[in-house]
Amino acid sequence: MNDQTKSNNNSDILVKVENIKKWYPVQTTFLDQIFTQQRDFVRAVDGVSFTIKRGEAFGLAGESGSGKSTIGRLTLGLEQLTEGRAIFDGIDYSTLSVEENRKLRRRMQVIFQDPMASLNPRMSIGAAITQPLHIHYPEKASEHRDMVLSIMDKVGLTPPLFFYNKFPHQVSGGQRQRIVIARALVTQPELVLADEPIAMADVSVRAQLLDLMVQLKKEFNLTYLFITHDLATAKYICDRIGVLYLGRMAEVGPLREVYANPLHPYTQALMAAVPKPNPHKRRTHPMPEGEIPNPINPPSGCRFHPRCPIAKEECSRVEPELRELRPEHAVACHFADQFVK
Amino acid sequence: MKNTKETLLQVKNLEVTYHTRLGAVSAVADVSFDVYRGEILGLVGESGCGKSTMGKALMRLISPPGEISGGQIILNGDDILNYNEDQMRDIRGRRVSMIFQDPMTSLNPVQRIDQHGIEAIEVHEPKTKLDQALERVTKLFERLGIQKRRLTDYPHQLSGGMRQRVMIGLGLALNADLIIADEASTSLDVIVEAKLADQLREIRDEFGVTLIVITHNIALVAELADRIAVMYAGRMVELGEVHEVFDNPLHPYTQGLLASVPNIELNEREELYKMSGEPPNLTHPPTGCRFHPRCPKAMDICSRYQPSFQEVSPGRFVHCWLYQDHPEKDSPTIKVAA
Numbered sequence: 001m002n003d004q005t006k007s008n009n010n011s012d013i014l015v016k017v018e019n020i021k022k023w024y025p026v027q028t029t030f031l032d033q034i035f036t037q038q039r040d041f042v043r044a045v046d047g048v049s050f051t052i053k054r055g056e057a058f059g060l061a062g063e064s065g066s067g068k069s070t071i072g073r074l075t076l077g078l079e080q081l082t083e084g085r086a087i088f089d090g091i092d093y094s095t096l097s098v099e100e101n102r103k104l105r106r107r108m109q110v111i112f113q114d115p116m117a118s119l120n121p122r123m124s125i126g127a128a129i130t131q132p133l134h135i136h137y138p139e140k141a142s143e144h145r146d147m148v149l150s151i152m153d154k155v156g157l158t159p160p161l162f163f164y165n166k167f168p169h170q171v172s173g174g175q176r177q178r179i180v181i182a183r184a185l186v187t188q189p190e191l192v193l194a195d196e197p198i199a200m201a202d203v204s205v206r207a208q209l210l211d212l213m214v215q216l217k218k219e220f221n222l223t224y225l226f227i228t229h230d231l232a233t234a235k236y237i238c239d240r241i242g243v244l245y246l247g248r249m250a251e252v253g254p255l256r257e258v259y260a261n262p263l264h265p266y267t268q269a270l271m272a273a274v275p276k277p278n279p280h281k282r283r284t285h286p287m288p289e290g291e292i293p294n295p296i297n298p299p300s301g302c303r304f305h306p307r308c309p310i311a312k313e314e315c316s317r318v319e320p321e322l323r324e325l326r327p328e329h330a331v332a333c334h335f336a337d338q339f340v341k
Numbered sequence: 342m343k344n345t346k347e348t349l350l351q352v353k354n355l356e357v358t359y360h361t362r363l364g365a366v367s368a369v370a371d372v373s374f375d376v377y378r379g380e381i382l383g384l385v386g387e388s389g390c391g392k393s394t395m396g397k398a399l400m401r402l403i404s405p406p407g408e409i410s411g412g413q414i415i416l417n418g419d420d421i422l423n424y425n426e427d428q429m430r431d432i433r434g435r436r437v438s439m440i441f442q443d444p445m446t447s448l449n450p451v452q453r454i455d456q457h458g459i460e461a462i463e464v465h466e467p468k469t470k471l472d473q474a475l476e477r478v479t480k481l482f483e484r485l486g487i488q489k490r491r492l493t494d495y496p497h498q499l500s501g502g503m504r505q506r507v508m509i510g511l512g513l514a515l516n517a518d519l520i521i522a523d524e525a526s527t528s529l530d531v532i533v534e535a536k537l538a539d540q541l542r543e544i545r546d547e548f549g550v551t552l553i554v555i556t557h558n559i560a561l562v563a564e565l566a567d568r569i570a571v572m573y574a575g576r577m578v579e580l581g582e583v584h585e586v587f588d589n590p591l592h593p594y595t596q597g598l599l600a601s602v603p604n605i606e607l608n609e610r611e612e613l614y615k616m617s618g619e620p621p622n623l624t625h626p627p628t629g630c631r632f633h634p635r636c637p638k639a640m641d642i643c644s645r646y647q648p649s650f651q652e653v654s655p656g657r658f659v660h661c662w663l664y665q666d667h668p669e670k671d672s673p674t675i676k677v678a679a
Contacts, residue, residue, distance in 0.1 A: 063531070063532065064530055202557065202619075203387060203602055204598060204601055204619070204620075205619055206601070207614060207615045207616065229530065230603070231531075232560070232603035232605040235603065235604075235605060235607075236613060256607060259605065259607050270531060270532065273534070274531055275535070275538070275558065275563060276560055276564065276604060276606060277599065277602040278563055278604070279563045279583045279584045287536045287539070291501075291530075291533055
């Protein structure tokens with residue numbers, strides 16, 4: 001077997017997705033299937049491209065239904081693409097066998113939102129963190145315990161021996177999220193998909209966890225794909241950010257550049273909507289009308305046009321492509337030039 | 342509201358206890374505060390701090406194994422803890438109503454939107470004619486941005502933001518004086534949440550209703566509220582006008598909490614404050630001040646005696662030894678300028 005799953009590529013780019021689409025068929029009755037020609041699809045992801053550089057934290061932000069979690073799973077090859085290509089370290093998932101895919105997967109890990117849902121309540125903390133080692137590195141069984149204790153120490157589950165035999169329900173919410181982080185990092189992955197990793201945590205604990213994730217990224221030279229609905233939190237961890245709207249990328253660029261000069265009217269609305277912890281700076285702008293539309297029949301042309309304050313006739317006909325209006329800062333809007341500072 | 346403060350609700354030394362297998366949990370401990378007519382009071386705290394329990398207690402909705410174990414809740418001069426169930430039914434909905442986090446669990450899935458409103462009116466005002474009730478409901482919902490044709494929809498046909506507006510409408514249908522919104526915007530997306538916040542402010546201005554907004558989202562309170570109350574581990578630790586508290590938080594917990602809230606603005610708070618530890622388990626709360634094990638300014642006295650909730654400048658209350666005298670206290674008391 002030629003081992004394609006080892007790093008065979010020294011380029012800066014760890015992840016590359018090209019025009020990925022994921023359409024889920026809408027469940028219909030048997031009779032409908034016979035008598036109607038056309039099947040409906042939920043276009044969860046509808047033509048998204050981006051790259052993530054090695055050692056970078058790339059954020060994907062959007063409201064519910066924007067397709068951000070689906071893109072996360074597609075990027076890790078956890079779901080079949082409807083169209084497009086997803087490439088990890090120069091390797092296209094679709095060219096690999098199941099076994100090769102499994103081997104490749106030891107180089108990536110996931111952290112989900114709800115630690116209680118991602119931990120087996122009947123498995124001790126030590127056993128839970130050891131599990132990925134059993135799966136990916138069974139040949140190193142004798143070293144497992146030391147590896148687990150060392151990572152527990154690094155994520156702040158200290159002293160590790162105190163926690164090793166405890167169960168998830170015996171520790172606090174913040175500690176549970178640390179367990180999930182430890183379990184993700186114990187195999188020393190290169191890419192970590194963090195899907196709303198701290199959304200459940202309380203404010204005072206959230207800052208600790210964010211800081212931990214930043215520290216660990218430095219220490220292990222990790223690459224993050226950080227999925228969030230909270231633009232304020234993204235500021236503290238992401239280097240670059242992509243803003244999604246209804247399965248399409250509205251805007252992408254370096255985080256500080258995008259926040260300083262948001263070019264898409266949707267990004268502008270989203271940023272204005274985030275409440276600021278300062279009563280002297282209350283928002284005065286009105287919010288766009290309506291809510292995120294149904295992804296089964298997305299609006300024609302630019303998907304944001306029915307809610308957009310600057311929409312013109314063209315917007316309902318022609319779907320805008322991402323255009324780079326400033327270095328590395330691209331936006332999918334026909335009329336964004338006016339916002340360039 | 343600014344000059345003539347009329348007290349609508351007075352909470353005095355309220356205690357709520359849950360009797361669990363592991364012992365009594367004092368979820369709300371000795372909490373006192375006033376709510377003024379027409380204001381928006383933001384009640385914030387982390388999970389388990391007792392803020393939702395407090396909201397429910399204000400409507401006497403605490404069910405066993407929990408109980409209101411002490412104190413008074415005085416609404417318009419009457420202690421509602423002395424009311425019987427019939428009197429309480431009249432209070433709930435007509436005088437005080439509540440909006441919860443998940444409207445899908447509050448709305449009846451097989452009842453149309455207009456029926457929800459009509460039912461509420463029929464129960465509380467049995468003399469109202471059906472067409473009058475329908476007209477009131479239609480007007481009210483239209484005011485809240487729900488078109489007439491959507492009134493015959495069922496809850497699942499509406500978006501999350503619309504459902505939450507239906508809940509507000511039901512709260513307003515009976516002209517309640519006080520609406521308690523418990524994490525009402527939490528499951529909504531930011532743009533919808535921002536619109537809901539606008540709407541809450543509008544209904545306050547238009548209907549003169551008083552709002553208690555219970556939330557863990559501190560930035561939302563900065564955006565929306567007139568006054569802020571901060572709870573920690575069952576106690577109210579700070580209360581004051583929202584600008585004053587954000588500009589100059591007094592309690593070390595409030596200071597840490599506000600400094601750990603992410604701010605989206607560039608060049609504002611680039612580093613978050615990392616508070617050590619996590620909130621305590623309330624079956625065995627820390628002695629003295631419940632925050633002392635995590636407090637960077639803790640003194641000897643803090644672990645031994647509980648401070649009182651004292652007014653340190655007009656309208657500004659804080660539950661902390663730093664601002665209070667005691668014979669056994671070894672460091673000077675901080676004076677707060679009025």
